[in-house]
Amino acid sequence: MKEAIDAVKYSGKGLPETRLKTYGNTLLEAGRVNERVVCLSADLTSQTEADLFRGAIPERFFSMGMAEQNMIGVAAGLARSGEIPFVHSFGCFLTRRCFDQVAMSVAYPRLNVKLVGVMPGISSPGGASHQAIDDLALMRATPNMTIIDLGEATEVAQSVYAAIQHEGPVYLRLRRGVLPVLLDDSKFKLEIGQSYLLRRGADVGIITSGLMTERALQAAALLERQGISTSILHVPSIKPLDEEGIVTVAAGCRVLLALDNHNIIGGLGSAVAEVLAERRIAVPFIRVGLRDVYGKAATNAYLFRHFGFDPDQIAQLAAERLEGHTAGSMIGSWQQQQTEQAGWGTDWTDEKKG
Structure with missing residues (x-):
């Protein structure tokens, strides 16, 4: 502690003070610095702020369509090739819908895939089908998985670099759009x-x-x-x-x-x-x-x-x-x-x- x-x-x-699209801007910044960072989306590109990366570095952006399970498999292959893939979807889809692929293709071989689950818990207005209320339970039960639950702008920005520096799978759980600023980034x-x-x-x-x-x-x-x-x-x-x-x-x-x-x-x-x-x-x-x-x-x-x-x-x-x-x-x-x-x-x- x-x-x-x-x-x-x-x-x-x-x-509190607020900031807009902290995650998307930070991922883009990290991608410009580190050429190994690649970005994948499953038909929710703008909804997960991955559109900022796509617009600036299109050659390292991969749109996988409405196929989250396939996206995880592709990310695993990219990781085996030495890339650092950041995969994006709503938290409920990224964990529950493709849990077997995450467990067997990413966590079991401990590949360097970063899972970004947006709209955590009941923060989605989309009802039970879109609310990630069991994602932490699923990821906690998965060996080799690192889980970071984020709720304010300073730590969201720092989490991107922490995930890149960590060798192995990471689940980043965060909200899109406007985030409060609770912590001073010069002291935290x-x-x-x-x-x-x-x-x-x-x-x-x-x-x-x-x-x-x-x-x-x-x-x-x-x-x-x-x-x-x-x-x-x-x-x-x-x-x-x-x-x-x-x-x-x-x-x-x-x-x-x-x-x-x-x-x-x-x-x-x-x-x-x-x-x-x-x-x-x-x-x-x-x-x-x-x-x-x-x-x-x-x-x-x-x-x-x-x-x-x-x-x-x-x-x-x-x-x-x-x-x-x-x-x-x-x-x-x-x-x-x-x-x-x-x-x-x-x-x-x-x-x-x-």
């Missing part, structure tokens, strides 16, 4: 296998990754208003996992939460539970995520509220589990805070950010 409190740019109050360095302490407190511990880290910071700000201190451990590296960082945070809090933009089965929450059980750490523990159900077709604002992912819902859940603490109602307080600080209504997510 690395302390990264000084690297945090966003306090959880108001709205993404490392595979590392976790980052973003905030220190003695009451609540929150272990989080990806899109949920922004919400963890917002929940901590709400808890602070009630005199509740919060530690936040940001865990972009789901596999390999920094078990010692989890142990440290769990041992220093009165209630522990794991936030998952994923099914509670098989994701970060499951990984944390495994560590707690094996290390015999007794702490009240809550997994926040989809509780073994499929997603729905709706806006992000509706989906995150429906599944209990909003900051005030997370803060309320934590406060209610604290022994000796009488939790005041925080439900709705986040939307009210956003209205006061940004002049917006309650529907504050992507529809307004974009």
Whole structure:
């Protein structure tokens, strides 16, 4: 675990700075520097920001059509030839639809293929068929696979270079388009296998990754208003996992939460539970995520509220589990805070950010 409190740019109050198409621009930059980097897409080129690479370096871009399984096989062949292929699709298609090809053609021989799964968890408005709520479980169960769950612009940019430098298969799980900037790139360095302490407190511990880290910071700000201190451990590296960082945070809090933009089965929450059980750490523990159900077709604002992912819902859940603490109602307080600080209504997510 690395302390990264000084690297945090966003306090959880108001709205963070944002950047557009961080991943696509960084991949293009990396491709210009390293001629071994090639780009593959399966009929979702602009939707995964791979169009930026295609437009600038067309000779190293391969459109595979609506055939994800074939794309994985081609990427494996390119890797055997010494190239560093980045393959792109929505996370649900890249993992679930072609799991056998990923396992047998890429992970088993430990080939140098980088899998980029866009639209993680319930961030897609496309309904259950397009929401990657089991991708972490599938990739965690795959030997030789490295998994990085990303949710803010600084680490997304650094993840491209980290994946290139890592020899072997990597699954990058990230969101397209507009991303918050939570971390100062001059003070933060993404490392595979590392976790980052973003905030220190003695009451609540929150272990989080990806899109949920922004919400963890917002929940901590709400808890602070009630005199509740919060530690936040940001865990972009789901596999390999920094078990010692989890142990440290769990041992220093009165209630522990794991936030998952994923099914509670098989994701970060499951990984944390495994560590707690094996290390015999007794702490009240809550997994926040989809509780073994499929997603729905709706806006992000509706989906995150429906599944209990909003900051005030997370803060309320934590406060209610604290022994000796009488939790005041925080439900709705986040939307009210956003209205006061940004002049917006309650529907504050992507529809307004974009």
